[in-house]
Amino acid sequence: MRPEVYCGTAGAPGIAVGKLRHLAYGTNGESATATPDQVGAAFGAIAARLRRDVQSMRARGENGTPADILEATALIADDPDLRSAAIGEVENGTPADRAVLDAAERYANVLAALSDPTLAARSADVRQIGRRVVDQLRMGGGPAPVPDDEPVILVAEELGADDLLDPSATVVGGVSRLGGPNAHVAIVARALGVPLLFGVNVPTSSAGREAVLDAVVATLTVSPTAQRLEAARRSAMVARRRREELAALRGQPAVTLDGTPVTLLVNVSTAADAVAGLAAGAQGSGLIRTEVAFLNTRHWPTRAEHAAALRPVLAALAGHRATVRTLDFAPDKLPPFLWGTSSRHRGLELMLDNPHALADQFAAILDEADGAQLRVMIPMVVSVAQLARCRELLGAAAAERGVPAPPLGAMIELPEAVESVDELAAAADFLSIGSNDLTAALLGLDRRDPALTPGRIAEPVVLAAVTAVVRAGRRHDRDVSVCGDAAGDPALVPLLLSTGCRTLSAAPTALDEVRAAVRDTTLEPGE
Known part of the structure; x- marks a missing residue:
């Protein structure tokens, strides 16, 4: 059988080899005949099963985000409005499976339409509960499947977080046609280290076939050649052993061979990223991306919406450095309400053109920062005047709340900023x-150009700019960090340290490798 290759979007990194198992909860099979009482009992059974899974996880000491998400999903199965809607349709003569799925879809659509991104993200979980309940009804309340030790890659129209935690399967990867990197299933996948792809439509005829899921290049290869299969297995095994070895060394400090300490921070978009980063030894966050939650919105986020998105992230960083970057919309990440905006407008320019939006974000940041060592970072700064305006708005928000304004920093991302870096270093706190x-x-490359790799930071003009920024920071006694992808590439760590940079902020999955690279580096005198 010839290999079939499908391309998608990576939701969680890694490589996995396993048999494809298609999930079709509630979407096919015999119609479920059930009484209203049986429908209610099926909802109760799903809620109870989820709670048992949560209890088992917590008993094993797994108290992180996956357990929290499952616990919240159990509450959905217990929701009286959802349950009553399904039961009411059955009482009116609708077949049980159709009644449950319709009720779940209506409930999910209501959530998806909410402006609160945290609540909107629950819509997939509601549909998942509907499918699980129908599956329960079709089994007639029978026993759960016997656990299968064979590694499987789950495939579904819309994977749910609990699918990855299914005790009846050895799940090594997941493929979902619907969803994206911010879905709860992606959060759980990253926390578990399970590779995940979105946007892939795999025919059901592939069920049971061997496959290679490579979330590094975002492909799924069905019926791979023997050579590809063996290479993937070797890569997965080597990667797993390497991760285990490095994880065992997390208690060691990030110090070079000649004794120079380096601060490791984590880049985060979700609370799960923050939890994973702290577990990997990060001393806090050097970058909290705030625009990710609003890439599909049709209006400037309100203060309440900002607060809802930030709350779980900052709570996870309580007691640690939390560097919140203000909205950084750009041509490659532009929400619907900014479609048609001139391509020269992005990040800070967009915010300063809409000061009410920036003020709302500052207010939400301050409101949700309790317990975290808050810092606020402004993207795409090119002038002291821009930074001064931001400081004025941040100061007003702090004064309104009777709290001191947190440190305000500038991201250096443009040639104009490098040219005026001395003035910016004097005006910024970091x-x-x-x-x-x-x-x-x-x-002169587009952000989406494949030629734009982290290694291009070694180009003389780029390296000279990085060095100039670090030196300006030293002259003005300002902390300088690198928080782009270069900071997470262990091969580039010695180069970045050679510029004088002593703070690196990387993705949670990169921290162990970065620490190892720091500990293997010897700096030349004067670096």
Whole structure:
């Protein structure tokens, strides 16, 4: 059988080999005949099963985000409105499976339409509960499947977080046609280290076939060649052993061979990223991306919406550094309400053109920062005047709340910022180098150009700019970090340290490798 290759969007990194198992909860099979009482009992059975799974996880000491998400999903199965809607349709003569799925879909659509991104994200979980209940009805309340030790890659129209935690399967990967990197299933996948792809429509005829899921290049290869299969298995095994070895060394400090300490921070978009980063030894967050929650919105986020998105992230960082970057919309990440905006307008320019939006975000940041060592970072800064305006708005929000304004930093991502870096360093409380944008701007590349790799930071013009920023920070006694992808590439760590940078902020999955690279580096005198 010839290999079939499908391309998608990575939701969680890694490589997995396993048999494809298609999930079709509630979407096919015999119609479920059930009484209203049986429908209610099926909802109760799903809620009870989820709670048992949560209890088992907590008993094993797994108290992180996956357990929290499952616990919240159990509450959905217990929701009286959802249950009553399904039972009411059955009482009116609708077949039980159709009644449950219709009720779940209506409930999910209501949530999806909410402006609160945290609540909107629950819509997939509601549909998942509907499918699970129908599956329960079709089994007639029978026993759960016997656990299968064979590694499987789950495939579904819309994977749910609990699918990855199914005790009846050895889940090594997941493929979902619907969803994206911010879905709860993606959060759980990253926390578990299970590779995940979105946007892939795999025919059901592939069920039971061997496959290679490579979330590094975002492909699924069905019926791979023997050579590809063996290479993937070797890669997965080597990667797993390497991760285990490095994880065992997390208690060691990030110090070079000649005794120079380096601060490791984590880049986060979700609370799960923050939890994973702290578990990997990060001392806090050097970058909290705030625009990710609003890439599908049709209006400027309100204060309440900002607060809802930030709350779980900042709570996870309580007691640690939390560097919140204000909205950084750009041509490659533009929400619907900004479609048609001139491509020259992005990030800070967009915010300063809409000061009410920036003020709302500052207010929400301050409202949700309780317990975290808060810092606020402004993207795409090119002038002291821009930074001064931001400080004025932040100061007003702090004064309104009777709290001191947190440190305000500038991201150095444009050639104009490098040219005026001395003035910016004097005006800012700290600096952060966005290596992706800075490299793209200096080399004249589009952010989406495949040629824009982290390694391009070694180009003389880019490396000279990074060095200039670090030196300006030292002259003005300002902390300077690198928080782009270059900071998460262990091969580039010695180069970044050679510029004088002593703070690196990387993705949670990169921290162990970065720490190992720091500990293997010897700096030349004067570096």
